[in-house]
Amino acid sequence: xxxxxxxxxxxxxxxxxxxxGEGIYLYDDAGNTYLDCASATFNLSLGxxxxxxxxxxxxxxxxLVHLTSSFRSEPVDDLxxxxxxxxxxxxxxxxxxxxxxxEANEGAIKMAQVATGRREVITLFRSHLGQTMMMTxxxxxxxxxxxxxxxxxxxVQVPDPYCFRCFYGQHRDTCALMCVDRLDDFLEYASGGxxxxxxxxxxxxxxxxxxxxxxxxxxxxEFCDRHGIALILDEIQTGIGRTGRMFAADHxxxxxxxxxxGKGLGGSGAQVxxxxxxxxxxxxxxxxxxxxxxxxxxxxxxxxATLDIxxxxxxxxxxxxxxxxxxxxxxxxQRRHDCIGDVRGVGLMIGVEIVDxxxxxxxxxxxxxxxxxxxxxxxxxxxxxxxxxxVKIRPPLILTLDQADEICDRLDxxxxxVTR
Numbered sequence: 425x426x427x428x429x430x431x432x433x434x435x436x437x438x439x440x441x442x443x444x445g446e447g448i449y450l451y452d453d454a455g456n457t458y459l460d461c462a463s464a465t466f467n468l469s470l471g472x473x474x475x476x477x478x479x480x481x482x483x484x485x486x487x488l489v490h491l492t493s494s495f496r497s498e499p500v501d502d503l504x505x506x507x508x509x510x511x512x513x514x515x516x517x518x519x520x521x522x523x524x525x526x527e528a529n530e531g532a533i534k535m536a537q538v539a540t541g542r543r544e545v546i547t548l549f550r551s552h553l554g555q556t557m558m559m560t561x562x563x564x565x566x567x568x569x570x571x572x573x574x575x576x577x578x579x580v581q582v583p584d585p586y587c588f589r590c591f592y593g594q595h596r597d598t599c600a601l602m603c604v605d606r607l608d609d610f611l612e613y614a615s616g617g618x619x620x621x622x623x624x625x626x627x628x629x630x631x632x633x634x635x636x637x638x639x640x641x642x643x644x645x646e647f648c649d650r651h652g653i654a655l656i657l658d659e660i661q662t663g664i665g666r667t668g669r670m671f672a673a674d675h676x677x678x679x680x681x682x683x684x685x686g687k688g689l690g691g692s693g694a695q696v697x698x699x700x701x702x703x704x705x706x707x708x709x710x711x712x713x714x715x716x717x718x719x720x721x722x723x724x725x726x727x728x729a730t731l732d733i734x735x736x737x738x739x740x741x742x743x744x745x746x747x748x749x750x751x752x753x754x755x756x757x758q759r760r761h762d763c764i765g766d767v768r769g770v771g772l773m774i775g776v777e778i779v780d781x782x783x784x785x786x787x788x789x790x791x792x793x794x795x796x797x798x799x800x801x802x803x804x805x806x807x808x809x810x811x812x813x814x815v816k817i818r819p820p821l822i823l824t825l826d827q828a829d830e831i832c833d834r835l836d837x838x839x840x841x842v843t844r
Contacts, residue, residue, distance in 0.1 A: 445472025462805040469688030471820035476729045477691040484725035499724035506731045519699040521718035525660035525686035526554025528697045531713040532682045535705040536621035536654035544619045548584045550631025588766045604643040621654040626672035629661035632807040632814040633775020641678040654681040664688040665734040668744030668771035694726030746828045747771040753832035761839045774817040785813035802834040
């Protein structure tokens with residue numbers, strides 16, 4: 425007798441079998457409908473099976489599915505032009521020979537190391553840069569590193585700009601951005617004096633949806649310039665319209681030396697990622713960072729269709745409108761549900777921090793909210809792989825105002841059921 429597939433699957437998987445997706449909704453084989461607040465793995469910027477993405481992939485498959493990146497092709501050329509056109513003006517180079525966000529972040533760090541002649545990297549406490557050994561080593565969170573006997577050396581983790589739970593016990597209106605000012609101490613006392621780059625997410629993805637406060641990224645840019653350090657923005661989650669601007673760099677008004685993108689660039693799930701750099705970081709020989717399925721033609725075709733849609737001013741305006749509406753609705757929920765300690769976000773990258781009666785992180789309750797969300801047809805993800813206390817609200821960017829209300833109504837019902 426054959427063993428159940430679940431027993432042969434290396435990672436845990438639920439018994440729910442999904443059979444179809446359309447827009448922001450997912451359907452299982454029992455006829456249940458789910459509103460996906462996680463955009464699958466935060467990568468379906470255009471939702472499930474967007475017609476334009478499907479058509480672009482089908483059309484490309486009729487001519488070429490894959491081509492070694494040594495040769496040029498129309499979809500890859502178009503994607504390079506499109507990314508340069510929509511990125512901050514100082515970013516003029518595109519590296520597509522990566523298959524995902526982890527590889528993009530690692531490649532950007534290599535570029536900074538070669539350009540500066542230094543080796544160390546500064547990242548944030550709750551950062552999640554990826555799943556490769558180098559990126560696991562340079563991310564925050566001890567539980568992610570604990571199983572591995574050998575870690576990649578040369579990184580320094582520093583406090584996040586986490587205003588709700590400030591590491592320094594300060595308040596934003598009086599702190600003078602101490603989280604940036606104290607970095608000089610980390611350089612002098614915690615590093616080896618060889619810092620090549622600062623890598624950070626403008627809004628933390630897995631780390632709890634921590635939003636960089638006003639002025640933080642500009643001060644970080646000044647800090648990097650003062651010390652000859654490259655500033656790399658990990659926009660794997662915040663990029664491609666998630667904040668209501670094409671990049672979070674645009675929202676915060678900062679020009680980094682590099683931006684890494686992935687996830688939402690594929691629109692409806694195509695595996696595509698890229699590193700966007702300025703001239704300073706150009707020059708890493710191709711053989712030092714080149715992956716077989718980078719610059720895949722089907723993925724490039726999907727990305728081109730995605731950029732065409734997301735880049736429309738009215739599309740991005742809708743992301744901002746629906747995001748503000750959800751934040752307003754969540755503020756009302758916060759007044760009615762004591763377990764909501766904080767609500768924060770930009771565009772459709774929103775986090776709800778769950779607390780206990782004393783205001784401490786309520787991790788078990790957070791996970792229970794996500795689990796019970798399925799009973800109400802709501803797919804939710806939590807921060808730090810279930811170790812955190814933030815419920816993440818990141819639906820596909822095609823969201824309508826009616827669907828935004830549907831999310832908030834369902835979440836209200838979940839909170840009432842869990843805390844009853």
